[in-house]
Amino acid sequence: MFSLTEKEVQAQIEAFAQFGATPDGGITRLLYTEEWLAAQQFLQQRLASIGMSTRFDEVGNLFGRIEGTKYPAETILSGSHMDTVVNGGKLDGQFGIIAAYLAMEQLIKTYGPPLRSLEVISMAEEEGSRFPFNFFGSKNLFGAVKQQEIADLTDIQGVTFEEAMTTAGFQLKASAQPARSDIQAFLELHIEQGKILETEEKTIGIVTSIVGQKCYTIVLKGEANHAGTTPMSYRKDALVAFSTICVEATAKAKLLGDPLVLTFGQVIPKPNVTNVVAGEVHFTMDCRHTDEATLNRFTTEIEKDMKKTAQAMGLMIDIQLRTDEAPVQMDAACVALLQKSAEKLQLPSRLMHSGAGHDAEIIAKFVPTAMLFVPSIGGISHNPAEATALKDLMAGIETLATALYELAYIE
Missing domain, CATH: 3.40.630.10 (Zn peptidases)
Structure with a gap:
């Protein structure tokens, strides 16, 4: 041509x-x-x-x-x-x-x-x-x-x-x-x-x-403490809380199936050193679906789950929705x-x-x-x-x- x-x-x-x-x-x-x-x-x-x-x-x-x-x-x-x-x-x-x-x-x-x-x-x-x-x-x-x-x-x-x-x-x-x-x-x-x-x-x-796409910036706040002297039952480990949230939310996403996709991206533990329990974790979550109602229902459920996990582990959580596109x-x-x-x-x-x-x-x-x-x-x-x-x-x-x-x- x-x-x-x-x-x-x-x-x-x-x-x-x-x-x-x-x-x-x-x-x-x-x-x-x-x-x-x-x-x-x-x-x-x-x-x-x-x-x-x-x-x-x-x-x-x-x-x-x-x-x-x-x-x-x-x-x-x-x-x-x-x-x-x-x-x-x-x-x-x-x-x-x-x-x-x-x-x-x-x-x-x-x-x-x-x-x-x-x-x-x-x-x-x-x-x-x-x-x-x-x-x-x-x-x-x-x-x-x-x-x-x-x-x-x-x-x-x-x-x-x-x-x-x-x-x-x-x-x-x-x-x-x-x-x-x-x-x-x-x-x-x-x-x-x-x-x-x-x-x-x-x-x-x-x-x-x-x-449609929903992107979140999330902060979990627990308590940084000595890795050797803090018993497991006393810990408020933000990284463990993040791991729990990640595994449970991903399992729910797989259960719902295509075309829903869920991604945990940037993960920043603090202080991010070998011998300190993570007192804080900043992370992102990205969720997408072709149907707006399904996307809203799923992310609302995951938000509730994250809050429950944080509460059960004695942590504070701040969830900020930064992108919300239908x-x-x-x-x-x-x-x-x-x-x-x-x-x-x-x-x-x-x-x-x-x-x-x-x-x-x-x-x-x-x-x-x-x-x-x-x-x-x-x-x-x-x-x-x-x-x-x-x-x-x-x-x-x-x-x-x-x-x-x-x-x-x-x-």
């Missing part, structure tokens, strides 16, 4: 991977860091070089735009997020951005300017890796972030969210920016981050829904368009839900939205080993371009 080559796609991926590159081939590019800002500025230059007008919004979302010739006020948007997890891979987030501008570049070369405006977006943040706040970039598109929500947030070094933002040259205003009303559709291309497509030998996954359905017309596009290219595809959170779930609450996946080798993601075959990356870009053509070039 287009002149784009696998070599060009690989070159673009490697060009962006230099920003925040880690020694083992991964990327650490956290919101508002020097690496993040350099990557956004590099992208801005790249977008300008293919004839796009560019701009940053107040929080650092970057846009590249080709104005429509007949319906300039109607915008077709595509892209993803520029930030990464700590030591993540080269595709999560940034491939969706690269794919969007490559697809649009090929469309413009082949068909000339579109009837409706085409716009690439590189969202400032999605992962929540530096500060405990997810989807900051996409939420700001629609004025869905209030200043007080980030006022007390700090990173692991004690830098406040607002200080980091200001240092990078951005600032969230006291009154939220007005929600955009010109976006007619949003399409996000992403690696699957799972093994379904690879296992079933499908090239394209078309997302029908994104799971399951989101993709737009039926956009889903059908992606199906049609894959069929036109004779690519094997399947409908599926996304078990990972994406910016699309925020945007879908405001405008017609859909996602497409390409396979992840071994299902590996958030890892330097993250990879997708170049032929599958190309297929994803071609499918995206085919759908964008229908949206932006057809009356």
Whole structure:
């Protein structure tokens, strides 16, 4: 369909991977860091070089735009997020951005300017890796972030969210920016981050829904004491309490079964030394399901169980819900368009839900939205080993371009 080559796609991926590159081939590019800002500025230059007008919004979302010739006020948007997890891979987030501008570049070369405006977006943040706040970039598109929500947030070094933002040259205003009303559709291309497509030998996954997600930060407080002189019956061991909570909650999750998933992630025992009973444990819990009622029932039950365990062991517990996103359905017309596009290219595809959170779930609450996946080798993601075959990356870009053509070039 287009002149784009696998070599060009690989070159673009490697060009962006230099920003925040880690020694083992991964990327650490956290919101508002020097690496993040350099990557956004590099992208801005790249977008300008293919004839796009560019701009940053107040929080650092970057846009590249080709104005429509007949319906300039109607915008077709595509892209993803520029930030990464700590030591993540080269595709999560940034491939969706690269794919969007490559697809649009090929469309413009082949068909000339579109009837409706085409716009690439590189969202400032999605992962929540530096500060405990997810989807900051996409939420700001629609004025869905209030200043007080980030006022007390700090990173692991004690830098406040607002200080980091200001240092990078951005600032969230006291009154939220007005929600955009010109976006007619949003399409996000992403690696699957799972093994379904690879296992079933499908090239394209078309997302029908994104799971709901509840993320907690939890602190257990017991009593630090000498490991040798404190009898077992006298202990208020926060680490043992955590272990009990982890085992019992995981067993309940397995009993309920798919598509529910439960993960205990970051675990920080204090004082975290060999000869002291752990007096405090900070940990996270992540729970996801495609049905909102089931997700709410299960997490409510687990919260009660954690409190009972803490009480029985003589500990205090503080449970903070930091992310509470309901399951989101993709737009039926956009889903059908992606199906049609894959069929036109004779690519094997399947409908599926996304078990990972994406910016699309925020945007879908405001405008017609859909996602497409390409396979992840071994299902590996958030890892330097993250990879997708170049032929599958190309297929994803071609499918995206085919759908964008229908949206932006057809009356």
